[in-house]
Amino acid sequence: MNQSDALIWEQHIPGGCHWSGIVRRGTTLRLVDVIGRANAAVLFFNQEEKLERYNMADTLKTQHTFRLTKGHACHSDMGRIFCCITEDTAGWHDTVCGMSDAESIRQKYGTARFEERRNEMFRNGLDGMLIELGKWGLGIRDVVSNINFFSKVTANSSGELAFHPGSSKAGDHVDLSFEMDTLMVLSTAPHPLDSSKTYQPGAVDLAAFVTPPSVIAVCTRIAENARALLNTRNLYACHGGAA
Amino acid sequence: MSKKQFVESRLDPETATVDEVCPAGEPWVRLLTEKQVFRIVDLGGNQAVDTLFYNASHAFERYSATDTIRRQKQLYLTTGSKLYSNFGNVMLSIVADTCGRHDTIGGACAAESNTVRYGLEKFPMHSCRDNFLHALAHEPVCEHLDMSKRDLPSNINFFMNVPVSEAGGLEFADGMSAPFKYVEMRAEMDVIVLISNCPQLNNPCNAYNPTPIRLLIWDDPEDMSFD
Numbered sequence: 001m002n003q004s005d006a007l008i009w010e011q012h013i014p015g016g017c018h019w020s021g022i023v024r025r026g027t028t029l030r031l032v033d034v035i036g037r038a039n040a041a042v043l044f045f046n047q048e049e050k051l052e053r054y055n056m057a058d059t060l061k062t063q064h065t066f067r068l069t070k071g072h073a074c075h076s077d078m079g080r081i082f083c084c085i086t087e088d089t090a091g092w093h094d095t096v097c098g099m100s101d102a103e104s105i106r107q108k109y110g111t112a113r114f115e116e117r118r119n120e121m122f123r124n125g126l127d128g129m130l131i132e133l134g135k136w137g138l139g140i141r142d143v144v145s146n147i148n149f150f151s152k153v154t155a156n157s158s159g160e161l162a163f164h165p166g167s168s169k170a171g172d173h174v175d176l177s178f179e180m181d182t183l184m185v186l187s188t189a190p191h192p193l194d195s196s197k198t199y200q201p202g203a204v205d206l207a208a209f210v211t212p213p214s215v216i217a218v219c220t221r222i223a224e225n226a227r228a229l230l231n232t233r234n235l236y237a238c239h240g241g242a243a
Numbered sequence: 244m245s246k247k248q249f250v251e252s253r254l255d256p257e258t259a260t261v262d263e264v265c266p267a268g269e270p271w272v273r274l275l276t277e278k279q280v281f282r283i284v285d286l287g288g289n290q291a292v293d294t295l296f297y298n299a300s301h302a303f304e305r306y307s308a309t310d311t312i313r314r315q316k317q318l319y320l321t322t323g324s325k326l327y328s329n330f331g332n333v334m335l336s337i338v339a340d341t342c343g344r345h346d347t348i349g350g351a352c353a354a355e356s357n358t359v360r361y362g363l364e365k366f367p368m369h370s371c372r373d374n375f376l377h378a379l380a381h382e383p384v385c386e387h388l389d390m391s392k393r394d395l396p397s398n399i400n401f402f403m404n405v406p407v408s409e410a411g412g413l414e415f416a417d418g419m420s421a422p423f424k425y426v427e428m429r430a431e432m433d434v435i436v437l438i439s440n441c442p443q444l445n446n447p448c449n450a451y452n453p454t455p456i457r458l459l460i461w462d463d464p465e466d467m468s469f470d
């Protein structure tokens with residue numbers, strides 16, 4: 001895409017921090033792994049009706065995949081698409097491992113509270129998510145299985161999981177082209193299976209662009225995605241808006 | 244815990260305090276108290292039993308697929324698996340299993356996801372989410388806990404085989420279950436069990452033929468084991 005023409009806004013999210021915001025359909029959000037250690041835990045909600053939310057199971061089974069990458073779409077629990085993954089230089093994003101929480105961070109890395117460390121304190125994925133959800137009137141009931149962008153986790157034939165450190169490199173990025181007006185909630189705390197001995201979460205840069213024409217086509221090669229996209233456009237047609 | 248663990252139960256159905264059949268395609272709700280043992284029997288073979296668990300006092304503590312997967316670094320459930328809540332508590336432990344593998348990433352079918360997976364014309368077909376919502380609307384225990392669609396996270400599919408490849412593929416494979424295979428678990432806290440006995444007619448893994456399940460509960464099983 002011609003980024004310089006289409007850039008709408010940018011935001012820097014340091015490692016361990018959290019962010020939320022509305023991303024409109026027609027917008028492509030680029031997530032950049034700034035130094036190569038990022039994990040971007042993400043949940044999506046329909047901005048108008050937040051009971052409609054990201055669904056891990058529907059996303060995986062409709063596309064017969066365990067990993068998310070370019071050509072896949074992020075499905076809601078209502079047969080629709082939040083966004084299509086239209087570019088990806090990292091190649092593998094996890095969606096089954098969930099988020100770190102206060103106890104798991106304390107067990108792995110020890111304690112670093114604000115009193116001693118100020119904003120270098122150890123933050124965790126679940127609490128970051130809950131803080132952001134609270135800003136929109138949401139809470140623990142709305143925390144469902146999330147996506148962990150930039151983190152690769154494989155399963156062998158017995159189902160044993162393995163985390164692959166360094167799967168994403170500095171500058172790797174993933175583009176999310178939104179088809180629904182979406183509340184996106186993000187935490188940059190470490191992946192819960194991160195094998196690093198020290199607490200050193202990587203930063204994520206966000207940059208929003210106007211979605212270039214026909215970029216979605218890479219995802220609608222999957223027939224299931226084409227049907228989910230039709231359902232999504234019908235949602236807005238049904239509301240009297242432009243499809 | 245990673246390999247399939249076929250373990251038979253020593254409990255005798257004659258001594259169960261609850262012994263019911265849930266017909267194909269219907270919901271089933273029950274309170275399990277701590278230490279009770281709960282068995283699901285696949286009467287017809289390869290029937291997906293979509294199951295959720297909730298803390299019996301407050302439904303915002305509930306079965307969590309991601310906690311269950313990550314805390315055991317294991318994708319499939321069998322004997323020895325613990326079922327974790329979103330608060331990191333063990334809700335139930337699987338104590339016997341004659342099937343060998345159960346799925347926790349495939350989720351439940353819904354009218355809307357049927358249109359995506361099988362065709363837009365499938366929308367009117369009966370689904371697991373219809374069963375869950377029917378139960379939430381009719382079961383006093385669900386109403387008492389103020390439950391709604393908001394409380395429907397990723398569920399377990401007992402008896403379903405959803406193999407994942409190391410390269411990142413995923414498929415719904417032919418089942419490894421068969422008539423009268425069962426899975427049995429001990430409640431580690433008081434839980435509400437919410438089941439949809441899946442009415443899915445589009446998926447070949449049950450031969451397009453949803454079948455009934457048998458549900459048994461034992462009190463105080465230590466006194467009833469044959470040892």
Ligand SMILES: [Zn+2]
Pocket residue numbers: 293351352353370371372441442443
């Ligand atoms: Zn179903």
